[in-house]
Amino acid sequence: MIKYGAWQIGFFSAGSRPSRQDLFGCSTRGAVTGRQFHGPVNSGLFAWGEPIRGCVFGGTYHEVLRGVGNCAFRPTFLFAFFTRMEGSEAFLQALRALLPDPPVAGGVAATGADDLPGELSPPAEDVVVLLTEGAMFAIDNHNPLEARGGVYATDLESPRVLRRLRPLDMPWEDAAPLLAALRENYKMTDEDEELLALSDQQGRNIRVSGAERRGALITQIDLPDDQYLHVRLSDRRTAVHALIEYADMRHTLIIADSVFSRLLYRPFSVPEGSTVVFLPAQIAGGRLCNLMFTSVKK
Helix, strand or coil: EEEEEEEEEEECCCCCCCCCCEHHHHHECCCCCCCEEEEECCCCEEEEEEEEEEEEECCCCCHHHHHHHCCCCCCCEEEEEECCCCCCHHHHHHHHHCCCCCCCEEEEECCCCHHHHCEECCCCCCCCEECCCCCCCCCEECCCCCCCCCCCEEEEEEEEEEEEEECCCCCCCEEEHHHHHHHCCCCCCHHCCEEEEECCCCCCEEEEECCCEECCCECCCCCCCCEEEEEEEHHHHHHHHHHHHHCCCEEEEEEHHHHHHHHCCHHHCCCCCCCEEEEEEEEECCEECCCCCEEEEE
């Protein structure tokens, strides 16, 4: 699917995708628009900004990469939204190889009931990408977690299975019990449990609270190879305050991790023309990440 025209950036609750033909976006796990706080099951459209002219490519990963490679103009910015985690990181690498210059923002659509894949607009199997023509955007990424849990070498069973960790000049330890001990040492409560991540040299967070397998941890996105990683963590109130403070920008789209929508203990508002949406993973530096904030400002 290839469509050229003016597109409204917008988001919606899973299971309630609007029928608008000019809508570009995905399902979200809640949103904040002005003084309104929308829960994850509220229906409706959470629009951001004025319509943007450009070309939308949607379909399978292969179809979209083939179409993007034949784009008739040089795009100034890229938006990309995915139905699922699987395959999205390889797609992003291939997309950046084709179009290395324009900044890219987006993330993975939120799932609805029964953990079905997230929904895209326009509808597509794997991904939708908007190549903007002429419109310029500034992008920023913020890591609200503090690097105070130490530095570790990683031993990976596969890109998404963390087998062991090794503190500097110390023996290897199984990943799951080591991180469980860190949570206990830092007195993290059950509600704070997900606010612990491994962060790479570019400051990209990777959530490590996935399923456990024989002392190993399964992550949702790929861990980097052969790198020392920082353990970052926070508590609920600190993280929520960081989000509220970061979102205090006019005419800005903020994409925050869906974990933060579950941790909110009070509604908050955003300035005029701004929208906060919550997605399971965000794009930072051309790669997927977790537990971060991304802002897009025209």
